[in-house]
Amino acid sequence: MKKYFDILKKSKLFSGIEDSELESMLHCLQAREKHYDRAEYVVCAGDTVRSIFLVVSGSLLIQTDDYWGNRSILDRVAEGEMFGEIYAAPGCGTMQTDVVAACDCTVILLDVNRILTVCTNACRFHTMTVRNLFYSISEKNLRLIEKMGHMSKRTTREKLMSYLSDESKRQGTSEFIIPYNRQELADFLSVDRSAMSSELSRMRDEGMLEFERSRFVLL
Numbered sequence: 046m047k048k049y050f051d052i053l054k055k056s057k058l059f060s061g062i063e064d065s066e067l068e069s070m071l072h073c074l075q076a077r078e079k080h081y082d083r084a085e086y087v088v089c090a091g092d093t094v095r096s097i098f099l100v101v102s103g104s105l106l107i108q109t110d111d112y113w114g115n116r117s118i119l120d121r122v123a124e125g126e127m128f129g130e131i132y133a134a135p136g137c138g139t140m141q142t143d144v145v146a147a148c149d150c151t152v153i154l155l156d157v158n159r160i161l162t163v164c165t166n167a168c169r170f171h172t173m174t175v176r177n178l179f180y181s182i183s184e185k186n187l188r189l190i191e192k193m194g195h196m197s198k199r200t201t202r203e204k205l206m207s208y209l210s211d212e213s214k215r216q217g218t219s220e221f222i223i224p225y226n227r228q229e230l231a232d233f234l235s236v237d238r239s240a241m242s243s244e245l246s247r248m249r250d251e252g253m254l255e256f257e258r259s260r261f262v263l264l
Contacts, residue, residue: 046071046078049101049153056099056125057181058155061173070174075156081146088129088144096154099127103150106229109142118232120188121147121224130157130182147229195234201244204234209254209261219263226259 050067053059059067078101081087087105088094098105105122119142122128132140160174195207208230213219223230231238248254255262 046076046153049151052101052125053099053153056127057184058097058099058127058174058177060177060180070171071153071155073171074159077154078151079154080151081149083146083148085146086143087146087152088140090140090143092140094129094132094140095157096129097127097157097160098122098129098144099153099155100124101151101153104147104224105150105152106145106147107142108145108232116232117235118225118229119192120185121229123224127181130178131185192233201234201236201241202248204236205241205244205248208234209263212261213263221261223259223261 047068050064053067053071054062054064059070062070081103087098090109100122102124104124105128107119107122107128109117109119111117122144128144131137160171160178191211195204195211198204198207209223212221212223225233227242228238231241234241245254245256249256252264254264
């Protein structure tokens with residue numbers, strides 16, 4: 046686990062915890078490492094989750110598929126981020142979405158009950174971890190509100206402008222890289238990929254932006 050310490054310390058869950066305490070915390074939380082291949086399902090809708098999944102390499106897609114196989118991407122879980130904390134608490138029901146490996150990736154599984162209950166070992170930083178978990182859930186709620194804002198727009202152009210504007214603000218620059226490829230972006234915004242690509246080309250021709258693959262420059 047030590048090879049992942051730098052990534053774990055940058056995560057919201059272990060923010061403010063030093064190496065010496067982190068090793069003890071991982072042992073207390075019964076951390077275990079698991080690998081997934083690209084396109085492999087990590088969790089399926091209907092599964093019961095009892096662990097928090099913290100990504101230490103690669104990334105995951107949280108998505109849903111309708112009866113006809115149309116995909117909608119809800120979020121991407123990047124390196125250092127986690128998922129499962131909402132469903133892992135007792136009484137929260139089963140997963141409502143699928144979680145799929147966007148590429149070959151590695152996750153650390155943590156026993157959520159060890160986080161939510163009083164630690165018998167009286168770990169010094171247990172309370173800090175609970176606080177960090179709360180902050181992480183709050184941040185995800187804000188991201189969900191942002192996505193709802195994009196989805197509330199009527200046209201493909203308006204959805205693109207809303208998403209790209211927010212991404213520019215989040216990264217603090219007019220030139221940035223988004224975490225999605227073309228198909229993933231279309232699935233995230235719930236628009237047709239061909240229509241979206243055509244709209245991006247028109248926006249480029251009108252001098253609104255420049256782009257190359259996942260790199261965008263707002264003009």
